[in-house]
Amino acid sequence: MTLTMGGAHRPGATRQSGAADTSGAAARAVDVWKVYGSGEAEVAALRGVSVGLERGRYTAIMGPSGSGKSTLMHCLAGLDSVTRGEVYVGDTLITGLGDRGLTDLRRDKVGFIFQQFNLLPTLTAEENILLPLSIAGRKPDRQWYDTVIDTVGLRDRLRHRPTQLSGGQQQRVACARALVSRPDVIFADEPTGNLDSRSGAEVLGFLRNSVRQFGQTIVMVTHDANAASYADRVIFLADGQIVDELREPTAEAVLDTMKNLDTMAAVA
């Protein structure tokens, strides 16, 4: 996996090329292919993607729509199966696991944050936060729980139902839900897609904090350059392949790279 894309060096952005060292990664994909349909109607959403997501880092996956960024995330999270290649979460090879195995993996090692918040309306904020733990039948670590609640700033909203919370608050509940079980990796799918910019910034700041403060590993799919700029590392996907990567990105750098990708696509 080498990057062939050209691009001007920008201050504050470090470019790294060459094979990523994927050992010890929180999750990694090895030559992953995802093909839909067969024969004439065959469409490859991922074509030989290999990537390692480092522990304790905040990684953003970006790319134009149809680039396969969501598919990659779904495969890494054990929500979708791959056609070829291998996916590891921690040291566990998840390719070939059955529904039960994948479910348990998601339960114990993975956290999710969705664009649509996806809270249960019948449960209070607190119950929603503790839901993954109750599903797994685990007792919450009180101290950690308190830390999470204080970090997301929801202490006075715990008894509220989702319908009584604003969008930003709901997404913070969702973040807390993902954090509270201390998963190996949290996958966030366009977490700010349904939020106004202020609430979005809050959530993004919060996610970055949890990486910095608690060493949480987060992988976020987004098409918002500003959102991606909160990450430690941005991986760019186009046409089912990883085409570029930025470390410590700024929003401008991300935007430029995206523009380049578009130009490339137009030329191709």
Add this chain to the structure above:
Amino acid sequence: MLRATFKSLLSRKLRLLLSGLAVVLAVMFVSGAFILSDTLGRTFDSLFTNAYDYTDIQVQAKPKVDGGGDGGAVPANIQSTVVGKVAAVPGVAKATGTVAAEGARVVGRNGKVVGGAGGAPRFGINWTGEDQLISLREGRGPQASGEVALNAGLAKIGNFKVGEQVGVLTLEPKKTFTVVGIFGYAGGRDSIGGEQTVAFTEPVAQQLMLGATGVYNVIDVKVADKRDLTKVRDALRAEVGPSYQVDTGADLAKKQSDQIKKALSFVTYILLGFAAVALLVGVFLILNTFSIIVAQRTQELALLRAMGASRRQMIGSVLLEASLIGVVSWLVGLGLGVGIGSGGAFALAKLTGIDDVAGVGVPPAAWIVSFVVGVGVTILAALLPAFQASRVPPVAAMRQAGTADRPLTKLTAAGGVLAAGGGGALAFGLSGKAHDNTIWWVVGGVFVTFIAVALLTPLLGRPVVSVLGRLFAWSVAGKLGRRNSARNPRRTAITAAAMMISIALVTGISTIFTSVSSSVSKIVDQQVQADLIISGQQTSAIPPAIDPVALARVRALSTVDAVAGQAYGAAMIGGKSQFVAAFDDQAAAARILKLKPKIGRVDRLGAGEMVVDEATAKGRGWTIGDQVTIQLPRGEPRQLRVVGTYPSGPGAGGILLSWPDATAGFRTSTAVQAYVKLRPGAVTTAAKGEVDRILADSPEVNVATREEWLGNQTQIFDIVLTIVQVLLGVAMLIAVLGIVNTLVLSVLERTRELGMLRAIGLRRGQVMRMVTVESVVISLFGSLLGIAVGAGLGAAVVRALKDKGITELSLPWGLMVGYVVAGAFVGVVAAIIPAIRAARLDVLKAIAYE
């Protein structure tokens, strides 16, 4: 608009299928009931038309006592002189005096009365030789008093051969005869409608079937010219006078057929009852389905409105959908109705011993009523949802599809008002201020309260569901399921209401019958002091008789203290039919049945005397010393003097005659039931064995211990209860459909939630458990509410019947527990399909689901 309707119909196949099924069931039962009675009717019409094909006119004496429901009319005898008078009427070619009475029971090889089709008559006739109808198959007709001929049907069932000895029970105890011939009927029939016939010589037939020689009960008349049939009939009527019945063969065929049809009409009523329950529950199901559809389609409907569809068009669209479902369900139901109607008719006919059942036909009533039921009710149930649809504002098209639950204020207010009204009516009825109208106030109150509870179900649902759900809250899946069931109180309530209604209905009926049953057995238990009871199974028009010789031997047993043999029959008093009884030992009866005099004496009765219970005395206006004219089935009217009264009670009641009067006037002069009191220290089972041996030659009667007999007294209630349980089965079937319906929708609505839960680690099994808990909570809620409402309202009715002797209130605890279990079971069954659907959900698609 039409196209949009069709499209939306097609896209909701499963749900529509489910609600359609309720209509299908109702239509099936309704049309089945009509088709059954129509088919049976035509079957019996043709049967009796055949049987009376060769009968021109029959003259019969009108019974002295009309049955009035107490065991049928006892045929009156015709003196032989009347035969001559009839023969002399112009146009009459031939008049033959015949004996043809029901009640000749042949004893089979096993010592029991020969079985056969239920309810088929057992005739005893005089042999008048072969004719157009009757022809010998084997042997000859009876010539000596010890000889009989049997019809081929009877010979086949009992496997009797010519030359064999058979025992026959008639008005007299068992007598033995030699079979000398076997005969059949025109058209090669062995039997007409399963009937069994024994042909005696004339004097024997007269003595055994009519109780006297030289008399007949039917004069068979052949007319010289068939065209004069009605003219001759009218001339005969004029000649013999009003105390005789003169009918043509056609008249008789119709009368007999009508009688049987009436006797079998209970089957029709049961089917109609099932239809009513299916409908009642079905209305909720349809209402629910359409409410759901409308709620789900809010955006779509709003869009249509925004594009300019009028309110009327919206209503029309929903109603059109309803009528399409109605019509399809009606046709399917009608098809099934033809199946159960003709199948049921066939089974019943077989049971009655008829082989040639009339062809299947759908009478106009079946078409019309089932159409009204199927299509009408569907449309009616869809009306409310249709108005809901029309109220969707166009702006809803722009909003999120969240279907917020409407407040329950109006519903609760309406329910509250009705509950107050119903409760008030109940209270007034039970306070005793309504006097004779008590039962109407109570029944009215019950009905109104029932509706009130149905309306209040959503309100009740919240607390009850939350408490019930705690039972399942030990796992995450259970907790989630519980929350889900409390989520949409209106929908949960409507779904549970179907369950509630069916279970309330059966619990109520069961409560009433259990109470009646235990009241009866308590009273009888208190009153009847006998240790053994000898009684029989009535198999023909003649009641089962205890051979007096056998009874005397029972009396003579060293272990027996006293025996009271009882005979009963119908009598005419003051133009009204009345049940009367008599004991062969009045003193023993007074002791064993605890008859205590209120006025006068009740422990001694001589000829010409009678005693009566207080209520009857009050009703008839009799006092001690009054002379009462009583017409018994046999003989002339008698003048009897009232010598005593005793307290009324449902155990023993009514008028008691002296034994001499009874034996002279009743159809049989023997006891039909006997109460045996044993000496202190006697072993009941040993005594029972002894009595059993003595009764070996009385095949129709059995001896039972007091406990066994008490059990038999309440058997009829058990049968009713069984039918009620079947009714419940039908209702539950529909309730299941309702729950499935609601759950499928819930799963659909919560696709994204389910996806999230699966994504964060909920296993498939847990998903299934979650849906199942929701289902079980709903159905348990319905069952418990139903049991509470049913038991409460049933108890109210029982309380109102206190004056009628129903003093005991006993709740059917066993059944009620059974209903809760059944409710839970229904919940589990209903959850199967929705749970599988939920578990199979593709997580990725579910998350992306909008």
